[in-house]
Amino acid sequence: MKIGLMGLGTVGKGVVHVINQNGDSIEKRIGEKIEIKKILVKDAEKKRSPLVEGKLVLDPMEILNDDEIDVVVEVMGKEHPALEYIKKALENGKSVVTANKEVIARHGKELIKLANEKKVSLLYEASVGGGIPIIRPLKQCLAANKIYEVKGILNGTTNYILSEMKDRGMSFEGVLKEAQQKGYAELDPTDDIEGFDAARKLAILCTLSFNKYVVPDDIYTKGISSISKEDIKYAQELGYTIKLIAYGKIYENEKLEAWVHPVMISKESPLNGVNGVYNAILIEGNAVGRLMFYGQGAGMMPTASAVVADIIDVVNHIPGKNGYEDADIIPIQDTVSKYYIRLIALDKPGVMSKITGILGNEGISLVSVVQKEVHEDAAEIVLITHHANTGRIFKALDEIKNLHEIYKVASIIRVEED
Amino acid sequence: MKIGLMGLGTVGKGVVHVINQNGDSIEKRIGEKIEIKKILVKDAEKKRSPLVEGKLVLDPMEILNDDEIDVVVEVMGKEHPALEYIKKALENGKSVVTANKEVIARHGKELIKLANEKKVSLLYEASVGGGIPIIRPLKQCLAANKIYEVKGILNGTTNYILSEMKDRGMSFEGVLKEAQQKGYAELDPTDDIEGFDAARKLAILCTLSFNKYVVPDDIYTKGISSISKEDIKYAQELGYTIKLIAYGKIYENEKLEAWVHPVMISKESPLNGVNGVYNAILIEGNAVGRLMFYGQGAGMMPTASAVVADIIDVVNHIPGKNGYEDADIIPIQDTVSKYYIRLIALDKPGVMSKITGILGNEGISLVSVVQKEVHEDAAEIVLITHHANTGRIFKALDEIKNLHEIYKVASIIRVEED
Incomplete structure (x- = not known):
């Protein structure tokens, strides 16, 4: 099982290290040796570990078009050109293991489709939660x-x-x-x-x-x-x-x-x-x-642990899933929560009644209100609402923000009992 | 994919329930329908859910020798006759899913070997941690x-x-x-x-x-x-x-x-x-x-969730592992720990010095000692040791137990900082 590694930053180094350190026990487990054949880097002159000697390439096509390479491991990060390399690898019938959450989150749909068409694996355990198996x-x-x-x-x-x-x-x-x-x-x-x-x-x-x-x-x-x-x-x-x-x-x-x-x-x-x-x-x-x-959730070795587990799954021919339906997302305005809101206001009589009046007009009732003087004429007002429609919270805060007695809406935090 | 369910206790009912409730989404996911063909029970007359109607059998061989059944799901619990049924199923070329920790813990070695020989799966996710994927x-x-x-x-x-x-x-x-x-x-x-x-x-x-x-x-x-x-x-x-x-x-x-x-x-x-x-x-x-x-870690539905996940893995042909080496276990006496020890003793001068003397002879030093009168002439002595060899702790406690001033060694608890 020969792999091509694209990227030799923190995660890439971790992958080299894990395969070197645990290679024997992995081979015992899966009955096959994992060999890193080529590694894509930006600078071939940089001083590096002897483990990567003789494997470095500067041209991505040396990996993407190498028929001996079964699995491309993309650990460069960033959306481009990682996306293009992953696509090309899949099109060339190679399985892909990636830690790239940006590419998977944005382009998962087309990439999963492409992998299914080409009957290869696209695995991305390391993209969420680093080493946590999720x-x-x-x-x-x-x-x-x-x-x-x-x-x-x-x-x-x-x-x-x-x-x-x-x-x-x-x-x-x-x-x-x-x-x-x-x-x-x-x-x-x-x-x-x-x-x-x-x-x-x-x-x-x-x-x-x-x-x-x-x-x-x-x-x-x-x-x-x-x-x-x-x-x-x-x-x-x-x-x-x-x-x-x-x-x-x-x-x-x-x-x-x-x-x-x-x-x-x-x-x-x-x-x-x-x-x-x-x-x-x-x-x-x-x-x-x-x-x-x-x-x-991050770090060289935990993330590498997840990447190498994916490589092992490719060796074991563990099948992936076949695709998903489109989602129907509820606008944030329609979600419901208790909210903690901290305001900085002019310390003048009547401010509080204006604020609670605006909230009341939106049907938002309060669990608690605390007002404290912070300096001379500024007061800090902390409100905790009962469960309320988020759209109404936003609307009320827009109005409150425009009161001339309000310096700023300092924080908006959701509150959960559990 | 036809399965034979052996046992219709708590976990068995959970399996029937999960397959009934989530069957559609499982089928969408794996592209195959999971059908419970037969269920082994002890009493066919008992009133049961309509979901199991027409499937009940009293003779285990009706499942173990049924060529249409690909997977035997053993959820009877206890070592016997579950072990014998699992063996027979594997011998007959059927994959086995079990929640039986007793059978797996005691007989895993021979059963894994048998499953490997017969090229079938033996899966037991539910045997540890109930629904927790471990x-x-x-x-x-x-x-x-x-x-x-x-x-x-x-x-x-x-x-x-x-x-x-x-x-x-x-x-x-x-x-x-x-x-x-x-x-x-x-x-x-x-x-x-x-x-x-x-x-x-x-x-x-x-x-x-x-x-x-x-x-x-x-x-x-x-x-x-x-x-x-x-x-x-x-x-x-x-x-x-x-x-x-x-x-x-x-x-x-x-x-x-x-x-x-x-x-x-x-x-x-x-x-x-x-x-x-x-x-x-x-x-x-x-x-x-x-x-x-x-x-x-237990309960009808969490455990059933793990059993059904195993069944799905059999459908997906996800390979298991091939066996393990024998272990070389360190005797408990050779392990090292801090210990909390609670003694009930005669409330008389000199007891404490006898106890600490015995511990000292074994090279065990103390982090703290607390003595309290519990009633008239009985005292409670709580010792916390520094890290010590467990064999020496046991030896010292044997000696302490035999002091005529000691009523009993009430508790021995390991202590861990972490």
Whole structure:
């Protein structure tokens, strides 16, 4: 079994390392040796491990057109040119293993179709949850279930930031800077902190769980950049922890709800104990009940573990699934939740009555209101609503934002009891 | 795809129910219909669901010798005659799906060999962790890893009892009685509370994780029947929770440690939040790092979910593994741990110095000692040792037990920081 590796960044190095380190036990297990024949890199001159010596190529076609290569392993990341290479590999009758959540989330539909036509495998366990086995359990172990809910902490960077903010009382900006220095966050952290990375993974999970094609654009996405020290403190006082949650649900009428949003989760939730760079995914199935999968959602070796497991599956000829229906996504405005809202307002009589008046007009009632002076003439107002229609929350907040007494709507966080 | 179901108890009914309820979506997924052709029962006259009408048989040979039946699903439980039926089915070239941990743990070696010879599948996902996908992830998703540690809460009954003792301050006997009334514990609860059920599941997990045959007799097993309210209280004061832990580890020299024992785990352990009838399994692999799988470890529908997933795998021709080496188990005496020991002693001067003297002679040093008068002339002595050789702990306790000042050694619990 000869493979072509496209990309030799963190994950690529991990794949080389795992195959080198565990190759013997893998061979014993599957009765075949996995050999990396060629590795696509950008710079052939760079000093590298002796393990990759004599395998480096600069031209992708050397891999894509090599008849001896059965499996192409794409670990370059980014949408392009990875998408084009994957397509070409499938068209040439090669199975593809990829860790590329961007490509799978956006183009899974056409790629799965192409793989089916060519009777080859397209496997992507590493695209969600790093080393956590989740794609395969969804496809196989839970095949007897109708899965109706998926809820997860799918991004390690944001979970690390929120954990540190809570444990050390630091600001979002402070932790982010530290995380960047430690290499836990990218220099351009937008994809992580704005929730786009989580949304891509959620799209893949929803597609597999509900048998409906979901793409990242279907998913209402709000990240954690507006979460402040104050929000973390209020959450603790209220008995909650703030997590960036990716959520998908299918209703009896086959409509889907899917969003990524900061959520106050209760201390009783199994997700409450998921800290630092760990990820976790909760699944609710009609037979199995509630399951949780927990582990390192990123990192060189965990991700490589998942990639190599996919390669082994190709060797074992384990069949994939045949496609999904299109999804009917509920607009975020039509979903219902309790909300935590923090406003900064002019500290003047009458502000509160205006705010509650606007909320009342939208039929939104309140669990609690706390007002505190923050300095001279500014007050912080924290509202927690009863369950309300999200569209009405948005409408009320638009009106509130336009009051001349309001400096800003500082945070909007969903609140969940569980 | 026609199956023969052997047994129509809780799990058997669940299998009928899942196939009936989710049959359409399963058929869509795998492109084949799963049909239960015959069901073995003990009493054909009993009033039953219309779903099983016309399928009941009293003679096992009607299933085992039926050429139209491709898969035999054994959900009768108990070692005999299930073992004999499974053998006969494999010999007749049928694939077997079973939830029977007793048969798999004790006879897995010969049955796997027989299945390999006959080129059929023997699948047993439901034998460990109920609906939690664990067997298949170990076989497939983690195939790229050397797994070196497995640690789990594998028995829901004991976890429920310990959770209730903690939350409600009740005695072991009180909770057990209640659990029996609610149907969470068997009328003869020995298998659960003495740890035998957990040991069977651990044998299966160790075999798969370490690629070595481990049988329940290899596993030192101590249950929770001696855990008292006092132990629970002391554990809480010390910042621990008592759980019945099943533990397996493979060392560099390929020797195995494997035991089931009450353990004080730290509040930081991911296992700390696993309460009630939930089960959880922690896996440490050399590439993937730490993973946890969490869900309902028993119950009609979760277990049936796992059984039906196995049936689907047979349809999909997903290959199993080919066998394992024999294990080299470390005697429990040679394992090392911190220990919590609770003694009831005569409240007389000099007792403590005798006890610490005996421990000192065995080279066992103490983290802490607490002595309390319980009534008139009896004192309770709680010792926590530093890490010590278990054989020396046992030897010292034998000596201590024989002191005429000692009424009894009330509890021995392992202590883990994590």
